[in-house]
Amino acid sequence: MELMQAKGTRDFLPEKQIEKQKLIEKIKKVFELYGYSPMETPVFERFDVLSSKYAGGKEILKETFSFEDQGKRKLGLKYDLTVPMARVIAMNPALRMPFKRYQIERVFRDGPITTARYREFYQCDADVVGSKSMQADSEIIKIAERVFKELGLEIEIRVNNRKLLNGLMQEIGIEEEKTESVLLAIDKLDKTEKKEVEKELKEKGIEERKVKKIFELIEVKGKNQEVLEKLGKKVVSEEGKKGIEELKEILKYAKSYGIDNLYITPNLVRGLSYYTGPIFEVLLRKGKVKSSVGGGGRYDKMIGLIAGKEKEFPATGISFGLDRILDELSEKEKTGRKTVSQIFVVPINCSEKAIELVEEIRSLGIKTEMDLMNRSISKNLDFSSKQKTPFVIVLGEKELKAKEFSLKNMDSGKETKVKFSELEKMKELIK
Amino acid sequence: MELMQAKGTRDFLPEKQIEKQKLIEKIKKVFELYGYSPMETPVFERFDVLSSKYAGGKEILKETFSFEDQGKRKLGLKYDLTVPMARVIAMNPALRMPFKRYQIERVFRDGPITTARYREFYQCDADVVGSKSMQADSEIIKIAERVFKELGLEIEIRVNNRKLLNGLMQEIGIEEEKTESVLLAIDKLDKTEKKEVEKELKEKGIEERKVKKIFELIEVKGKNQEVLEKLGKKVVSEEGKKGIEELKEILKYAKSYGIDNLYITPNLVRGLSYYTGPIFEVLLRKGKVKSSVGGGGRYDKMIGLIAGKEKEFPATGISFGLDRILDELSEKEKTGRKTVSQIFVVPINCSEKAIELVEEIRSLGIKTEMDLMNRSISKNLDFSSKQKTPFVIVLGEKELKAKEFSLKNMDSGKETKVKFSELEKMKELIK
Numbered sequence: 004m005e006l007m008q009a010k011g012t013r014d015f016l017p018e019k020q021i022e023k024q025k026l027i028e029k030i031k032k033v034f035e036l037y038g039y040s041p042m043e044t045p046v047f048e049r050f051d052v053l054s055s056k057y058a059g060g061k062e063i064l065k066e067t068f069s070f071e072d073q074g075k076r077k078l079g080l081k082y083d084l085t086v087p088m089a090r091v092i093a094m095n096p097a098l099r100m101p102f103k104r105y106q107i108e109r110v111f112r113d114g115p116i117t118t119a120r121y122r123e124f125y126q127c128d129a130d131v132v133g134s135k136s137m138q139a140d141s142e143i144i145k146i147a148e149r150v151f152k153e154l155g156l157e158i159e160i161r162v163n164n165r166k167l168l169n170g171l172m173q174e175i176g177i178e179e180e181k182t183e184s185v186l187l188a189i190d191k192l193d194k195t196e197k198k199e200v201e202k203e204l205k206e207k208g209i210e211e212r213k214v215k216k217i218f219e220l221i222e223v224k225g226k227n228q229e230v231l232e233k234l235g236k237k238v239v240s241e242e243g244k245k246g247i248e249e250l251k252e253i254l255k256y257a258k259s260y261g262i263d264n265l266y267i268t269p270n271l272v273r274g275l276s277y278y279t280g281p282i283f284e285v286l287l288r289k290g291k292v293k294s295s296v297g298g299g300g301r302y303d304k305m306i307g308l309i310a311g312k313e314k315e316f317p318a319t320g321i322s323f324g325l326d327r328i329l330d331e332l333s334e335k336e337k338t339g340r341k342t343v344s345q346i347f348v349v350p351i352n353c354s355e356k357a358i359e360l361v362e363e364i365r366s367l368g369i370k371t372e373m374d375l376m377n378r379s380i381s382k383n384l385d386f387s388s389k390q391k392t393p394f395v396i397v398l399g400e401k402e403l404k405a406k407e408f409s410l411k412n413m414d415s416g417k418e419t420k421v422k423f424s425e426l427e428k429m430k431e432l433i434k
Numbered sequence: 435m436e437l438m439q440a441k442g443t444r445d446f447l448p449e450k451q452i453e454k455q456k457l458i459e460k461i462k463k464v465f466e467l468y469g470y471s472p473m474e475t476p477v478f479e480r481f482d483v484l485s486s487k488y489a490g491g492k493e494i495l496k497e498t499f500s501f502e503d504q505g506k507r508k509l510g511l512k513y514d515l516t517v518p519m520a521r522v523i524a525m526n527p528a529l530r531m532p533f534k535r536y537q538i539e540r541v542f543r544d545g546p547i548t549t550a551r552y553r554e555f556y557q558c559d560a561d562v563v564g565s566k567s568m569q570a571d572s573e574i575i576k577i578a579e580r581v582f583k584e585l586g587l588e589i590e591i592r593v594n595n596r597k598l599l600n601g602l603m604q605e606i607g608i609e610e611e612k613t614e615s616v617l618l619a620i621d622k623l624d625k626t627e628k629k630e631v632e633k634e635l636k637e638k639g640i641e642e643r644k645v646k647k648i649f650e651l652i653e654v655k656g657k658n659q660e661v662l663e664k665l666g667k668k669v670v671s672e673e674g675k676k677g678i679e680e681l682k683e684i685l686k687y688a689k690s691y692g693i694d695n696l697y698i699t700p701n702l703v704r705g706l707s708y709y710t711g712p713i714f715e716v717l718l719r720k721g722k723v724k725s726s727v728g729g730g731g732r733y734d735k736m737i738g739l740i741a742g743k744e745k746e747f748p749a750t751g752i753s754f755g756l757d758r759i760l761d762e763l764s765e766k767e768k769t770g771r772k773t774v775s776q777i778f779v780v781p782i783n784c785s786e787k788a789i790e791l792v793e794e795i796r797s798l799g800i801k802t803e804m805d806l807m808n809r810s811i812s813k814n815l816d817f818s819s820k821q822k823t824p825f826v827i828v829l830g831e832k833e834l835k836a837k838e839f840s841l842k843n844m845d846s847g848k849e850t851k852v853k854f855s856e857l858e859k860m861k862e863l864i865k
Binding site: 005006007008009010011012013014015016017020021023024035036037038039040041042043044045046047048049051052068069070072073074076078080087090091093094095098099100101103104109111113122123131133134136138139142145255256258259260261309310311341342343344347354355356358359362365368369370371372373375376377386389390 | 437440441447448451454474475476482503507524535542569687690740741742774785786790801
C-alpha cells in the first residue's frame with residue numbers, strides 16, 4: 004500500500020489550515036455584515052439532481068464523481084454550490100424571499116490537474132434569491148469589493164450584461180444558434196490576441212463585416228457613463244436597451260454603496276450559459292498581471308427550471324475561488340507558525356504545579372501548550388521555537404517559590420516578569 | 435426527477451446552520467485553548483488507505499462509499515478522521531512530536547439509517563500523537579470536561595483501561611481468542627440486563643465459574659481510589675498491574691487539571707479493537723437517561739502499523755458526536771432566528787439614502803439587512819418578524835430630515851432614538 008492522498012486532493016497541515024481558517028472567517032464576516040446567512044448542503048447529491056438539464060451542463064457532468072449507495076441509488080459528489088441550493092429552494096416552499104445565503108464548502112471535479120486546479124476545492128458563494136432589483140446585484144458587487152478590502156488585496160470588478168450582449172448579437176445579425184459560441188470566443192479576448200479571436204470567429208462562419216461590427220461594439224472604451232452613452236446610441240433592440248438600463252441602475256446604486264473600482268466592460272462574457280442579466284468578474288491586480296479570483300451574475304431562470312415549478316425565482320450571486328486567494332495571501336503574509344498556541348510552558352520537575360498554573364492561564368482565554376513529553380529545557384525550547392510559538396514560560400522551583408515567572412517574546416527576545424497574582428496582564432502582553 | 439437529498443443526508447438551512455456554527459466555534463475554542471491546531475484532510479481517500487488491515491476494520495469497510503476516478507483509481511469517502519490522520523503522519527516524517535491536532539469534519543458511512551444515524555455526519559476529534567505520558571490522556575479528558583462546561587451540558591466521564599481489562603481476562607483464564615468477544619459482551623452491560631449478558635457469555639462457552647469471576651471484578655464499586663485499591667488487591671498479572679498504574683497516574687493529573695466528574699468504570703470497554711491503554715466515554719446526564727456524546731482512548735500501535743514504519747507513534751484522543759450534541763442544544767436554547775442579521779432596515783422611498791446609512795452601520799460591524807424587494811412597510815415588517823430579526827429601523831423622509839431614527843427591539847418592543855451622528859451607540863443597544 005502506498006500512503007498517498009487521492010490524486011488532485013491536498014491535506015491542510017496546521018500551518019496552512021490556520022491561514023485558511025483566518026481567510027474563511029474574514030469572508031464570512033463580510034457576508035454576514037450584509038445579512039447573508041450560512042447554509043450547508045451534503046457533500047453528495049442524487050445524480051439526477053446534478054444531471055438535470057438545467058443544472059451545470061454536459062461538460063461539468065463529465066467531471067462529476069459518481070457512485071452508488073447500498074440501495075443502488077446513483078449519487079454524485081457536488082460540483083458546485085448553486086445546483087444544491089436550487090434543490091433546497093425547490094424542496095422548501097416555505098422559505099421566505101428574499102433568501103440570502105452563503106456557503107463556503109468543498110466541491111469536486113474529476114478533471115485534469117494543473118498547478119492551480121484540484122479535484123477537491125473550495126467555493127465561497129453568496130446569493131440573493133427572490134429579488135429582481137438591481138440593488139441586489141449592486142449589493143453583491145459591494146460584498147466583493149469589501150471582501151478584498153478586508154483581505155488587503157487590490158482588485159478591479161468588471162461588469163457587463165447578458166441582455167446587452169444578446170441584444171448586440173441580434174443587431175449585428177448573428178444567428179441565435181451561433182450566439183453562444185460567438186460569445187465564448189469573445190470571452191477569450193482577455194487571454195488571447197485579438198487576431199486569434201477574429202480568426203476563430205471567421206472559422207465559425209461569421210462574415211468579416213459582422214466580425215468588424217462586433218469589435219466596434221465590444222471595444223467601446225471610456226468612463227462607465229461614457230461607455231453606456233456610446234453604446235446607448237448604437238443599441239436599438241429592446242433587449243439591448245434593457246441591458247443598458249440595468250447597467251445604469253447598477254451604477255446608480257454603486258454610488259450609494261460607495262463602490263470605487265467598478266468597470267463596465269463590454270467584452271466580458273463569462274462562460275456559464277445560465278446568466279440572464281448583469282455579470283461580474285473580480286480580478287486581482289498584481290503589477291500588470293490580472294487574475295480572476297471570483298465572478299458571478301444574475302440567473303433569473305435557472306432555479307425555477309430546476310424546481311420545475313411555475314413560480315419564478317430571480318437570483319443573483321457571486322462565487323470566490325478560495326484556493327487562489329489563499330495562495331496570494333500566503334505569499335504576502337507568511338508567518339510560519341505551525342501551531343495556534345500563543346504560549347509554550349516548559350516545566351522543570353514540577354508538571355503538576357505547572358498544570359494548575361497553565362489551567363489558570365487558559366481560563367483567561369490564552370491558548371497555552373505545555374510539555375507532554377517530559378523533555379529537557381533545551382529540547383522543549385527547540386521544539387517551541389521550531390513550531391514558532393510566540394511566547395515561552397520556563398517554570399521551575401525558583402519561579403514557584405517567587406510566585407513569578409518570565410514571559411519571553413520569542414520574536415523580539417524581550418522578557419517580562421509576571422506575578423502569579425497578576426496573570427490577567429498577560430492578555431495585553433501577548434497581543 | 436424527484437428533488438430530494440441523497441438518502442441519509444440532510445440540508446442545514448440557516449436556522450440550524452447558525453446553531454451548528456456556534457457549536458463548532460465553542461468546541462474549536464476549547465481545543466485551541468489547549469494548543470491543539472486545526473488540520474483538514476480530503477473528503478475522499480485512496481481506497482487502499484481506508485482498507486488497510488490496521489485501519490477501521492471489516493465492518494466499517496462494508497459501509498464505505500467507494501468509486502473510481504477517471505484514471506480508474508479506486509477511492510472511498512472517509513469513514514472517520516483517525517485513519518486519514520495516520521496517513522498524514524506517515525507521509526510527513528518532518529512533523530514534530532507531539533503533534534496535537536483537531537479536525538471537525540464530515541465523515542460518511544453507507545449504513546442503515548435510524549433517527550440518530552445519518553450517512554453523512556460530523557466528527558470532532560482532538561488527538562495527541564507522540565506522547566506516552568498519562569498527562570496527555572488527562573489533558574484529553576480535561577478538554578472533554580471543558581467543552582461540555584462551555585456548552586452548559588451536564589456530563590460524566592467514565593474511564594477504564596484496556597491493559598487492566600486484558601489482565602483481568604488472562605487472570606480469569608479467558609482464552610486469548612475469546613477475549614475480544616467477551617469484552618464486547620461486557621460492553622453491553624449499560625444497555626442490557628445483566629442476565630442477558632450472563633447468558634451471552636455462557637453461549638460463548640465461558641464456564642459459569644468464570645462468568646461469576648468476571649462480574650466480581652467488573653462490578654467493583656466505590657470512589658475512584660477505592661475501586662483502584664480493591665482491584666489492585668485482586669490483580670496479579672503484569673499487564674493488569676500496568677493498567678492500574680496508568681489509571682492512578684490519570685487520577686493524579688486529574689487533580690492538577692481540576693477534573694471533577696471522572697469515574698473509574700471497570701465495565702467500560704468501548705468497541706474499537708485498536709485501544710491499548712486508557713479508554714474514556716462521555717455521557718450526557720439528562721435526568722436518569724445517560725447517552726454517549728463522545729469517547730476515545732489511547733491507541734499506541736495503530737498509526738505505526740498503518741504507516742508501516744519501525745517508528746512508534748503513541749497516541750491518544752477523543753471524538754465527539756456533533757449531531758447528538760446539536761440536537762440536545764437545539765432543544766434547550768432554540769431561538770428560532772432564521773437569519774444572522776441583527777437589524778432589518780425598511781426604507782420608505784429613499785433606498786439610495788438608506789443604503790448610505792446602512793453602509794455606515796455595517797462599518798461598525800453590525801450585521802444589517804435592508805429591503806431588496808421594494809416592499810411596503812407592513813410587508814417588510816412581516817418579513818423581518820417572521821425571520822426573527824432582533825431589531826428594525828424604519829427610514830423615511832421624516833427620519834432623513836431629523837437625522838434621527840428609532841431602533842426597535844422586536845422582542846421587547848422597546849424603541850430607542852438614535853441620531854445619525856451617534857450610530858456608534860447602537861453597538862451597545864443591540865447587545
